[in-house]
Amino acid sequence: MTDTTAADALSADASAPADMLAGARVLVVDDSRLMRLGLIRALKELGIQNVSEAGNGREALESIRAASFDLMLLDIEMPEMNGLELLQAIKAEPALALPVIVISSSEQIETAVRCIEAGAEDYLPKTFNPTLLRARVTTSIDKKRLRDLDALRVLQLQHEKDLLERTQRRLDEELAEAMRYIRSSLPEPTTAPLRIDWVYQPSTELGGDAFGYHWIDDDHFAVYLLDVCGHGVGACLLAVTAINVIRSGALPGTDFRDPAATMGAISNAFPCEKHNDMYFTLWYGVYQRSTRTLAHASGGHPPALLLSAPDANGHCSSERLLSPGLIVGLMPDIGYEALRVQVPEGASLVVLCDGCFEIMDPQGKDASFEDFEAFMHRHGTEETGLEGVLAWAQDLHGPGALDDDFSIVRIRF
Numbered sequence: 001m002t003d004t005t006a007a008d009a010l011s012a013d014a015s016a017p018a019d020m021l022a023g024a025r026v027l028v029v030d031d032s033r034l035m036r037l038g039l040i041r042a043l044k045e046l047g048i049q050n051v052s053e054a055g056n057g058r059e060a061l062e063s064i065r066a067a068s069f070d071l072m073l074l075d076i077e078m079p080e081m082n083g084l085e086l087l088q089a090i091k092a093e094p095a096l097a098l099p100v101i102v103i104s105s106s107e108q109i110e111t112a113v114r115c116i117e118a119g120a121e122d123y124l125p126k127t128f129n130p131t132l133l134r135a136r137v138t139t140s141i142d143k144k145r146l147r148d149l150d151a152l153r154v155l156q157l158q159h160e161k162d163l164l165e166r167t168q169r170r171l172d173e174e175l176a177e178a179m180r181y182i183r184s185s186l187p188e189p190t191t192a193p194l195r196i197d198w199v200y201q202p203s204t205e206l207g208g209d210a211f212g213y214h215w216i217d218d219d220h221f222a223v224y225l226l227d228v229c230g231h232g233v234g235a236c237l238l239a240v241t242a243i244n245v246i247r248s249g250a251l252p253g254t255d256f257r258d259p260a261a262t263m264g265a266i267s268n269a270f271p272c273e274k275h276n277d278m279y280f281t282l283w284y285g286v287y288q289r290s291t292r293t294l295a296h297a298s299g300g301h302p303p304a305l306l307l308s309a310p311d312a313n314g315h316c317s318s319e320r321l322l323s324p325g326l327i328v329g330l331m332p333d334i335g336y337e338a339l340r341v342q343v344p345e346g347a348s349l350v351v352l353c354d355g356c357f358e359i360m361d362p363q364g365k366d367a368s369f370e371d372f373e374a375f376m377h378r379h380g381t382e383e384t385g386l387e388g389v390l391a392w393a394q395d396l397h398g399p400g401a402l403d404d405d406f407s408i409v410r411i412r413f
Helices: 003-014 033-045 057-066 083-092 106-117 130-185 233-248 259-269 369-379 385-397
Strands: 025-029 050-054 071-075 100-104 122-125 195-201 209-215 220-228 280-288 293-299 304-307 318-321 339-342 348-352 406-412
Touching: 025 033, 025 057, 033 050, 033 071, 033 130, 050 057, 057 071, 057 083, 071 083, 071 130, 083 100, 083 106, 100 106, 100 130, 106 122, 122 130, 130 233, 195 209, 195 385, 209 233, 209 406, 220 233, 220 348, 220 406, 233 259, 233 280, 259 280, 259 293, 280 348, 304 369, 318 339, 318 369, 369 385, 385 406
Parallel strands: 025 050, 025 071, 071 100, 100 122
Antiparallel strands: 195 406, 209 220, 220 280, 280 293, 293 339, 304 318, 304 348, 348 406
16 A cells, blocks of 8 residues: 555545445345345435345355455344354454444344354344444444554554665665775775775764875875764765865875875865865875975874884884864865974874774763873784774773774874
8 A cells, every 4th residue: 555545545534424324335144135125224224325235144255255345234044154154254264354243133142142252243133223223333333444544554654664664774775885885995904115004983874084095106105084074974975075086186286295285275175165064174194205204284183193113012102293274174275384204214103083082981081182192102003003992992982882983094114
């Protein structure tokens, strides 16, 4: 049943005229022709015009298999198949269920009770008066219409539930496909000429973090990580678009070896008023292999860490790499400043988002960048150091997903 069909049927039942008997279909079953005629005449006097008849239980069974009725008036004693046998046959086929009033004489009260136990709604004595007939018939048909209305509501609710489930499955599939695309767009970890690994854990199906790295030329290597405000489809689309622009160098006239110029060009290319007021933070660095220098610029982003080579205990020190700069896309023609640092032999560069350290524990206590930095001093240069810092963040947070996306890239020189 479609939404329209179910809704129309419900509306029709809700607005049915007070005299619901006029549209009722009734089947009169009695082996006495005179009794059938008397019942038919009495029903028509009540306003019921659609009346069918059957001379025995077998004929009645064929009739209700062929058509739908709102009520059946059923004699008990009949040849071929009596009233009780007919009720038992109907009970064996639930699809045939309908209200039944048995017609009994005073000597058949015990059998009438058995008929009610077998599924009949009520009974009428063969010597009935019109008021009693109206009361019995009206009550039975009213109950039938209420049951039909409930059944329609159940069908409609089930249809709506099925529709919601199908929609949710489709959305889940599309989100999974989007996530697969995002992950496929992330660069592969490398072992030469630089050892690079990373961990990416969005807090929802689609996160607002993205990162990348690539050789601009034989001597210059770029690494970048951005964090769009919010989560979901909009943030994800903006993050992927911006990263693809940086990766492809699709900003004419921009020297991507110059972090300050690159930051300014990206900020102008992604004004927040043209992107549903969404903005992002960005850290962008360029390593020059021939001089072992790293130039970097950032806009509203946490500092990267330059970790020293580990000492005999496996511990290291760190230098925070952060240059002043406003959030990307906040206003046109923002000026950014690039800073430079010498990269010692055996050092590691860690670029991260704020979800790596802005973590609230179940008691409401916030972690800090200093907590993150202290962990990296102990474990940042270990082979599984990035997996370790993710586990550290999850332990701090407690059960459930992290509140923000977790993205971290490590380059070991």
